[in-house]
Amino acid sequence: MVKHPKPAWEHPIYTEEQINKVTVAHREAKTWSDYVALGMIRTLRTVMDLATGYKHDHAVSLGKKDPAAANQKYAMTERKYLIRNIFLESVAGVPGLVAGMLRHLHSMRRMKRDNGWIETLLEESYNERMHLLTFLKMASPGPFMRLMVLGAQGVFFNAMFISYLISPRTCHRFVGYLEEEAVLTYTREIADLDAGRLPQWEKMEAPQIAIDYWKMPEGKRTMRDLLLYIRADEAKHREVNHTLGNLDQKNDPNPYVSEYRDLTKPHPTKGIEYLQPTGWERKDII
Template sequence: MLMIDKGDFARHHAPASLADRIAAGMVRVMEGAATRLFGRRYGDGAVVLETVAAVPAMVAATLLHLKCLRRMMDDRGWVRAFMDEAENQRAHLMAFVALQQPGVGERLFIAVAQGLFYNAFFLLHLISPRTGHRLTGYLAEAAVRDYSRRITRLTSGQEENVPAPAFAVGYWNLPPDARLSDMLLAMREDEAIHRDINHAFADALAAGRTLPEREGGQL
């Protein structure tokens, strides 16, 4: 059942199947690789993961759109919801880029990683949409955890809480004097929403349904 709580930053879906454990393991590998490659420069592996974070939602939107066409069924607005999620993830990346531009080598790495990840995730989602949504949910969980740690460091004075970039102020309608911590608070809420939606889709598919039920038993 779909129950979104963008203020719950501790929610975690415990792996309940082999597919869930595979998805969780893949996210741990991605987190570790991102941290080893860029951790010192960006502070958190989740920042680099934003470069590919928009891929799952766009793949989900595409394949759900095609499934609804084949079955001649109403998507109930979920295709647009996943496209909005992809756009939101791209906005996360643009906000970070406004703070610190990646170098040429990093841009090349990001381009290659994006191409590989898109094709791999597309294939995964074709084979097992449930695993694809579960992986996306765990990616969002990882982002929530990393943003929470970064917010704590910023608000405690361990890191300089620089002004939020103009892009972030406009996109999230932040106050003019917003700081980086305010931007990350908004991003963390976004990720909590993505987490709940994708875990709900994975649960629905595991139960034999195409779309998740909303609270009250409505689709």
């Protein structure tokens, strides 16, 4: 039997208490860069909803008048959620790769160190790919969805490439808002599962690739546990990108690989023990 190779990056161990504390959050736009990023994410959200048949707002609106009709017309099934997750993760893995690649090339051109940003960005992209590989163990998208993924990646990669050359800060804020949407989506999936609307997932076990990657303990390997772990990852990406968006893009060190003298005070880490939903402000960490 061939064993899976060890992951390039060891995933931090999350406690049950930590993953259950993750909440939906939104960082208010404050600058023109923030407003541009927020506008872009709202446009992308509309496209993703259309591509995956996700109409939560319509369902809520109709549900207030006729719950039965709303459930019949807009209800999300296990299959629909998996396809949406696959589409989401196939796009979410692009920004970290593009940003890491451009900073890598920039570092070589300047012949200077990158202050630790590159590895964190590539690790984020790797983590999103692991989400995708996990969901692909549970569902195989059809030809149309594969074509949608191909088109979305092609457009998104080139758009992110050009945008990061123009304004890295805007791109990190954009990803922060993207991850806010991801946390919201997984929170709704967990709520639907708890409400009994996803019966096929109630006793489903997480794939072995997920158990190995997140080091899921015995007795905590259900589909619900998996969604909690993935949501926690997205919450971490939300924090990381909002934090990076607050920094001087050329000169500030990456706070997620920096060493701190006083370890008793909250500070940025690779884990979620000090999770900051809207990111760390520059004045608090530099």
